[in-house]
Amino acid sequence: MLTGNQLKSYKEQGYLLLKNFLQKEEVQQVLDDAKNVFFRQFLNKGYLENASLSDTSDATFNNCLYRLFEEDIETLSNCGKQAQHLISLHALSLNEKIQKLLGAIQMGFPVISTRPVMFFNHPKLAKEKVFYKVDAHQDWRSMQGSLNSAVIWIPLIDIDKSLGALEILPGSHLKGLTTDHIEKGFGMVSLDGIAPEDFLSVEVEVGDILLFSSFLVHQSGENVSDSPRWSCHFRYNDLDESSFIARKFAHAYIYKPIDDLITPDFPSKEEIAKVFQ
Ligand SMILES: O=C(O)CCC(=O)C(=O)O
Numbered sequence: 001m002l003t004g005n006q007l008k009s010y011k012e013q014g015y016l017l018l019k020n021f022l023q024k025e026e027v028q029q030v031l032d033d034a035k036n037v038f039f040r041q042f043l044n045k046g047y048l049e050n051a052s053l054s055d056t057s058d059a060t061f062n063n064c065l066y067r068l069f070e071e072d073i074e075t076l077s078n079c080g081k082q083a084q085h086l087i088s089l090h091a092l093s094l095n096e097k098i099q100k101l102l103g104a105i106q107m108g109f110p111v112i113s114t115r116p117v118m119f120f121n122h123p124k125l126a127k128e129k130v131f132y133k134v135d136a137h138q139d140w141r142s143m144q145g146s147l148n149s150a151v152i153w154i155p156l157i158d159i160d161k162s163l164g165a166l167e168i169l170p171g172s173h174l175k176g177l178t179t180d181h182i183e184k185g186f187g188m189v190s191l192d193g194i195a196p197e198d199f200l201s202v203e204v205e206v207g208d209i210l211l212f213s214s215f216l217v218h219q220s221g222e223n224v225s226d227s228p229r230w231s232c233h234f235r236y237n238d239l240d241e242s243s244f245i246a247r248k249f250a251h252a253y254i255y256k257p258i259d260d261l262i263t264p265d266f267p268s269k270e271e272i273a274k275v276f277q
Helices: 004-013 024-044 058-071 073-083 087-093 096-104 242-246 269-275
Strands: 015-018 110-121 150-155 179-183 186-189 209-213 229-238
Touching: 004 015, 024 058, 024 073, 024 087, 024 110, 024 229, 058 073, 073 110, 087 110, 087 229, 096 110, 096 150, 096 229
Parallel strands: none
Antiparallel strands: 015 209, 110 229, 150 209, 150 229, 179 186
């Protein structure tokens, strides 16, 4: 799965860019499914008529997305939430090659750390900067899992610098945990002593994956294009890692319904009967 040199490089640099690692079709399916979540609401709201996603240009789709953000952020946000629950997204996080790769970086008993995450970043889709551009941080702070925990960052479209390619600080994992505060769940790292040119902008194409240690310092690039930057991110822990066992498998995330988001007085008995007719 990995050559000796690749493993050595992963340990020294804290990351590996693996070109053409995944079948493009499998990645494309995740993007299509995600777009189809929004697309149903574009039709529902009359932004588009009798259209199918495959007949809709990227420019039209993006315009509808930006319009939805301006006109109905609740629907946009709920579509974003549903996109986190796509079967194709979760299936990709369990891809056999990915599982083998985790073994190849010497994880003895890999588990999913946090649920798969999908991003569709663009300044026109965010009320706060952190929702489209995350400054330098380390994922371990919020994961607080095994010390060999890893992140796999997957582009759902070809992503160059203009789309805000992820920027990483090679070798920074070996400096350990350097986060100084937490912002919206991200363990932020001060840029004191780090020059902007120390960051490496990782341009990627569909099928590529970027594997990195959860201690590697990274940040979003600036998306100056007209398109959202679609990507998904998977995080894995190793239940065999001794400090994790000693720390009782500490986990900082909770997952539960929020009372205020529960729709009251729905559905009626008649509405249910219709479904089961
Ligand atoms: O994709 C990005 O721009 C940043 C995402 C990220 O760093 C994360 O989810 O930890």
